[in-house]
């Protein structure tokens with residue numbers, strides 16, 4: 083019998099999906115800095131990655147690759163609904179899922195949680211806010227959750243001031259350096275909307291007890307309130323290597339190059355739901371349940387793509403998503419085929435120029 087490196091005591095074998103992206107590249111940095119982490123498989127969407135790991139794949143369904151690799155941890159850093167297959171694979175197989183790809187959990191929701199119950203594995207969130215909440219929630223049963231949002235590059239602007247903003251304007255994020263889709267989602271606050279739904283599924287907290295506050299410097303990542311009146315917050319500089327490292331080395335807490343936090347004044351404000359309509363629409367989609375979150379995500383992905391390609395304006399993103407949410411029935415998906423069909427139908431309904 084051959085003994086793979088993964089069977090050596092203390093070694094963790096990592097499959098990294100989305101290795102060429104912003105999260106993927108930072109994950110490789112974290113893995114390279116820790117000899118106990120071994121990159122055993124890697125995927126990308128279209129960029130070549132031959133030689134990056136013993137097994138690599140570009141494009142297509144990664145589940146065969148995962149079957150062959152049998153990793154200890156799947157780090158899903160694919161962008162968008164395309165991340166569904168590795169999320170479901172990890173949950174069904176009881177393999178620890180380090181989850182950056184929030185879209186898969188938002189879209190699959192109950193189906194993903196059913197798969198986790200069957201598989202018995204853990205989800206360790208990589209999204210910085212959810213990593214923060216996950217760590218705070220270790221101290222007790224959360225009564226309510228607070229997600230912070232930087233407010234993006236258009237914080238403080240009124241709706242009419244956003245009609246002519248360009249993709250370059252939207253891509254200039256003040257605190258985080260991320261891939262283009264999530265950066266636009268941060269500018270519209272759709273990202274925070276997706277995160278409300280993600281938090282609901284991760285922590286089982288009802289929507290009315292998940293709050294969003296604007297916090298421009300992104301130092302406080304999340305806060306959990308407990309029934310005794312205590313509230314525990316997680317603070318740190320905005321650097322994704324911290325939550326990536328936490329997820330990959332969990333339950334340990336490994337060293338990172340991020341400097342110790344110096345305290346400063348922290349500011350918080352209410353989000354402007356009229357200007358940043360997608361935040362309210364996402365919450366509504368979450369509350370309605372069924373495949374409404376899936377439709378929200380699908381319509382948003384298509385509309386963001388059209389905005390980045392210069393085919394629609396910034397405000398058209400929310401208008402397109404709202405229109406789709408009014409037209410889908412949102413019926414719950416009984417299985418993955420029905421979910422994929424709900425995603426497809428919602429994409430088809432997005433009224434943007436081809």
Ligand SMILES: NC(=O)c1ccc[n+]([C@@H]2O[C@H](COP(=O)([O-])OP(=O)(O)OC[C@H]3O[C@@H](n4cnc5c(N)ncnc54)[C@H](OP(=O)(O)O)[C@@H]3O)[C@@H](O)[C@H]2O)c1
Pocket residue numbers: 099100101102103104105106125126127128129130141142158159160161162164182183184185208209210258259260261262263264322
């Ligand atoms: N970036 C952040 O700081 C951050 C923070 C929190 C959460 N997240 C979440 O993490 C995920 C990744 O974000 P990112 O900013 O790293 O995105 P990104 O820089 O755009 O990278 C996306 C990755 O997904 C791959 N990919 C794209 N389409 C694919 C497909 N159809 N099938 C398989 N792989 C595909 C890309 O491969 P190619 O390069 O070959 O196209 C790339 O490796 C998103 O869900 C995002 O919301 C990101």
